[in-house]
Amino acid sequence: MPSQKPDTLAQASNTWLKSYYFVRFAVSAAWVALAFTVARTMPPLAAIMLVAYPAWDALANFLDAQRTGGLSRNKSQLLNFVISALTTLAVAVALTRSMNTVLAVYGVWAVLSGVFQLITAVRRWKTNGAQWAMILSGAQSALAGLFFVKMAGGIEDIGITNVAPYAAFGAFYFLVSAVWLTVSDILRKSPRTAS
Template sequence: MTTTETLQPTKNLRNLYLTRTAVQFLWAAATIATAATNPALAAALLVLYPLWDVACTLYDLKTSSDATSATTLYINAAAGILTAIGIGLTAYAHPQYAVAIFGAWALLAGLLQFVVGLIRRQRMGGQWAMILSGLQSTAAGVAFVVGGLNGKFHIKDLGGYAIFGAVYFLIAGILLSRKR
C-alpha cells in the first residue's frame, strides 16, 4: 500500500472524528438546555443522536479501507436505526424507557466501538481514545438502562454522555493528525 493510500483513510477518519466532536458538543448543549423547558424538542434530539451516529458510521464505511471492521460497522448502523425507532415510540409517553433504550444502544455501540478501535489500532494507531470511549460508553449504557428503568435518569443526563464522547473523538482526531 502506498503512502497516499494509507494517509487518505486516516485523513477521512480524522475529519470524521473532528466533525463528530463539534456536533456532539452542540447536541449536548441543546439537549441540556431544552430538556427541562421543552421536553418535545429534547425527545426529538434524543431520536436524532443515534441517527447521527448511523450517518457517521455509513460515512466511515464509505471512506474507510478497513474491511476487517465492516461487519461491526454495519451492525452498529442497524442498531442505531432500531434505537431511533424505539426512542421515537417511547420518548413522549415514557421518557424513562427512551433513556433505557438509549442506554442499551450505548452499551452495544460501545462494545462495537471497542472492537473497531482494537482492529484499527493495529493498522493505523491513534485509536486508544476510541478504545477507552467504547469502554466508557458500555459502562454508561449499563447505567442508563438501570437508571432509566428506575426513573433515576432523564434525557438531560444524556448530554454529559455526548460531551465525554466528543472529548474522546477530539483526542482521537488530534492523534490521527499527529500521525499524518
C-alpha cells in the same frame, strides 16, 4: 513506487478519519450544548434531539464505513449502523411511553454501540494507529449503558440532561482522537522532512 502505496493509502485513511472525528466532535458538542440549555426546558425539542442522536450515529457509521472499504468489509460498523437505526425507531416509540423507557433504550444502545466501536477501533489500530481514545470511548459507552438501564428502573425524574454527559464524553473522545491522529501524522512526517 509500489512500496509507497500502502503508506499513501494509510495517509488518505488518516486524513478521512481526522475530518470524521472532528465533525463527530462538533455535532456531539453542539447537541450537548443544546441539551443543557434550550432543550431542557423545551420537551418537543428534547424529543427531536433524542431521536436525532442515534440517527446521526447510524448515518456517521454508514458514511465512515463507505469511505473505508464499505459495510461488507467493516462488519462492526455495519452492526453499529443497524443497531443505531433500530434505536432511532425504538426511541421514537419509547417517547410515547416515558423518559425512563427512553433511557432504557439508550442504555441498551450504548452497550451495543460501545462494543462495536471498541471492535472497530481495535481493528483500525493496525492500519491507522492512535485509536486508544476510541477504545476507551467504546468501553466507557458500554459501562454508561449499564448505568442507564439501572437508572431507568429508578423513580427519579429523567430528562435529556441525563443523556447529555454521555454525549459529552463521546465528543471529548472524538476530539482527542482527531488531535492525536493529527499529531501522529506530523511526527511521522517530520523525520522525512529532516532527512
